[in-house]
Amino acid sequence: MHTQTRRSFLTSCSAAGLAATFPSMFYLHTSDKSGTRLPVTGSGVHIYECVHDWLVPPQGLVWGDTHGLCQDEQGNIYVGHTVHKSSMRGEAIVVFDENGRFIRAFGEGFRGGEHGLKLRREGKSEFLYHCDINRCRVVKTTLTGEEIWVHGYPREDTAYSERPIDFVPTNVAFAPNGDFYVGDGYGSSHILHYSLDGKFLGEVGRPGRDDGEFQTPHGLWVDPRGETPVLTVADRGNRRIQIFTLDGAHLKTIKDEEHMRMPCNFHTQGEWMVCPDLDSQVCILDRERKVVAQLGDGKAENGDVGSRRNQSRAQFTPGKFITPHDAIFLHNGDILVAEWLPIGRLTLLHRT
Secondary structure (H helix, E strand, O other): OOOOOOOOOOOOOOHHHHHOOOOOOOEEEEEEEOOEEEEEEEEOOEEEEEEOOOOOOOOOOOOOOEEEEEEOOOOOEEEEEOOOOOOOOOOOEEEEOOOOOEEEEEOHHHOOOEEEEEEEEEOOEEEEEEEEOOOOEEEEEOOOOOEEEEEOOOOOOHHHHOOOOOOOOOEEEEOOOOOEEEEOOOOOOOEEEEOOOOOEEEEEOEEOOOOOEEOOEEEEEEEOOOOOOEEEEEEHHHOEEEEEOOOOOEEEEEOEOOOEOOEOOOEEEOOEEEEEEOOOEEEEEOOOOOEEEEEOOOOOOOOOOOOOOOOOHHHOOOOOOOOEEEEEEOOOOOEEEEEOOOOOOEEEEEEO
């Protein structure tokens, strides 16, 4: 996340005891594996062991807000974080192998601003796309941090050039033809459409609260699961999901506050979509974007999203999330979750 305002942010024990805190459709219990008791969350075919703090930074580096996640074709996992103010080291990108072993770290220039982190293959190579909410720009780099290009304030868009407004990009999404989309989630709630070579092609939707309009379009994903790929938008400020054609035509608005409260981002694998929900849970969605599982629902009793951000690790409740900000399916089907916490947290949901 950005500063606490973030478009004012909300403009918007026993196994039986733990299970009693969840709706009957979704349950939590403990399991015994290699002598270690782990909380388990989920239902039906979506049951996972929660391994909190599965990834830890190398010596001298301290997690800040853990914001972004991706995995390359070799299985290496990339974590984007803001870096804690107490950290002796400043690398904002930390890379681990598929077993969680530290490989390398880079990106000191992103300290304080590393937010959305996406990866895609282009030709023979894979590249990272970073959304820097401190320097207000999108940066493309190699997998080791060499800068390819930088997109700053979008003056090519008349919405920004004719009347200067905030630009604080939060995430990108990629179309099959090479185009990409930038969500100005913490700025002025526009979504910008670019070609592979960086040419501005237009906008998708506009700021507002009606269908086809956004308040904090925080996360974006081109969903390939249907007959035709569609752009899926986590319209977080409006507490809903919106679906568009890749040319920007509005198709559908999905609002289900009972099961999905503040969608943040998306990732797909096979028939399933994972959606980190800033309001204390991770959701699994089917092809119709219907919630079929709510994982680790730790909704605060007072309903105040983020009210537990300043808790210590000792105060965290095992098996429950606080502020999931990004989540991805790993190649093996497990889910990795990054939370918007000032001391960071990376939780592995290991499928049982």
